[in-house]
Amino acid sequence: MSIDFQNYLSTTAKGLEPSGIRKFFDLAASMEDVISLGVGEPDFVTPWNIREAAIEALKDGHTSYTANAGLLELRQEISKYLKRNFQTSYQPEDQVIVTVGASQSLDLAFRAILNPGDEVLIIEPAFVSYTALVTLAGGVPIRIATYAENDFKVTPKQLEAAITDRTKAILLCSPSNPTGSCLNRAELTEIAQVVDKHDLLVVTDEIYAELSYDEEFTSFAAIPGMYDRTILINGFSKGFAMTGWRLGFLAAPREFIQVMVKIYQFTTMCAPTMLQLGALEALRNSTEQVEKMRQHYWRRRNFMVQSLRKIGLDCHTPGGAFYVFPSIQKTGLTSEQFAARLLQEEKVAVVPGNAFGDSGEGYIRCSYAASIEQLEIAMQRIGRFVKSLETTQENVLENVR
Structure with missing residues (x-):
């Protein structure tokens, strides 16, 4: 007899919304001559010295499991990196885990701290996986909208208004995906006061820490009094151009790490050994390459912001990451209408802002992780496209008259 497969699927899993980013990326991939500003992936190839280290690791036969938390040598280097760059001190033996991408770090963090019904405050517009990961861990995502007039930064007042007796944690991402917004030390200190007052935890996604442009990056764990309340998420994908390697890491008080390692034992075992050895080389000998890539992104950011403003689209200046988040409200189109028509009529792929939450409606996310030549063509x-919309609107008004 036939069965109804829907009856056998998890209600929670069935209820997840598919990624709004992948939708437009997959559509663009099926078309020719498309310039994709959609997926947040560096256009740089992983620096050669990092690739060579992984190749040599394979040649030398490093193909076995490592400790669940990762190679101790790599965890030691991660600890040095965090101390050197972000003034946070973690013991490599029991306060650091190497994960399969920063996304897995987030998954481990939420599974470790959330009980059914616990609430997590998520600042939107936000990366598409945040609400899904909280939901899969049994938590309840509570969305807080931010706006361009405040550079998409959350305020202590907004946090206070959203906190209930079920609130367990706040998820911060700075520099932000999709807006590129950065929280400075003073702003993080104000958030810390709210966290301390309400006895909360903070999961801080710092995957774009290497890509800050206007101010020195501040890790939330480095704010006085926040070390014990922070689970720090980072990785190699963005700053080191290692997206396909799927290597991340998290650092936290050992009490959290002990629980996360147990979860990791039963789900993944460990990150690939040869890739961990490549990451070791990345931390030891790639500072110059990372800085060169950051300089390229900085120049592209300036070009994109200036170009979009010349086109007539309002666009705040992002302080980090490699995205701009211009408003398309003047065009009269929704975010999805704008993105769909731009792709069909001009073959430029962007992500509609509402993919990142309701407050993203009226915006689009454009990644400048592409060559300047490609960006120049995309801006043209x-x-x-925007000019054609203006002409159409003028014709409509003329006919009305």
Whole structure:
């Protein structure tokens, strides 16, 4: 007899919304001559010295399991990196875990701290996986909208208004995906006062820490009094151009780490050994390459912001990451309408802002992790598209008259 497969699927899993990023990326991949500003992936190839280290690791036969938390040598280097760059001190033996991407770090963090019904405050617009990961861990995502007039930064007042007796944690991402917004030390200190007052935890996604442009990056764990309340998430994907390697790491008080390692034992075992050895090389000998990539992104950011403003689209200046988040409200189109028509008519792929939460409606996310030549062509095409919309609107008004 036939069965109804829907009856056998998890209600929670069935209820997840598919990624709004992948939707437009997959559509663009099926078309020719498309310039994709959609997926947040560096256009740089992983620096050669890192690739060579992984190749040599394979040649030398490093193909066995490592400790669940990762190679101790790599964890030691991560600890040095965090101390050197972000003034946070973690013991490599029991306060650091190497994970399969920063996304897995987030998953481990939420599984370790959430009980059914616990609430996590998520600042939107936000990366698409945050609400899903909280939900899968049994938690309840509570969305807090931010706006362009405040550079998409959350305020202590907003946090206070959202906190209930079920609130367990706040999820911060700075620099932010999708807006590029950065919280400075003073702003993080104000958030810390709220965290301390309400006895909360903070999961801080710092995957774009290497890509800050206007101010020195501040880790939330380095704010006085926040070390014990922070689970720090980072990784190699963005700053080191290692997205396909799927290597992340998390650092936290050992009490959290002990629980996360247990979860890791039963789900993944460990990250691939040869890739961990590549990451070791990345931390030891790639500072110059990372800085060169950051400089390229900085120049591209400036070009994108200036170009979008010349086109007539309002666009705040992102302080980090490699995204701009311009408003398309003047066009009269929704975010999805704008993105779909831009792709069909001018073959430029962007992500509609509502993929990152309701407060993203009226915006689009454009990644500048592409060559300047590609960005110049993309800006010409977007400018032509916006001009065509203005002409259409003028014709409609003329006919009304």
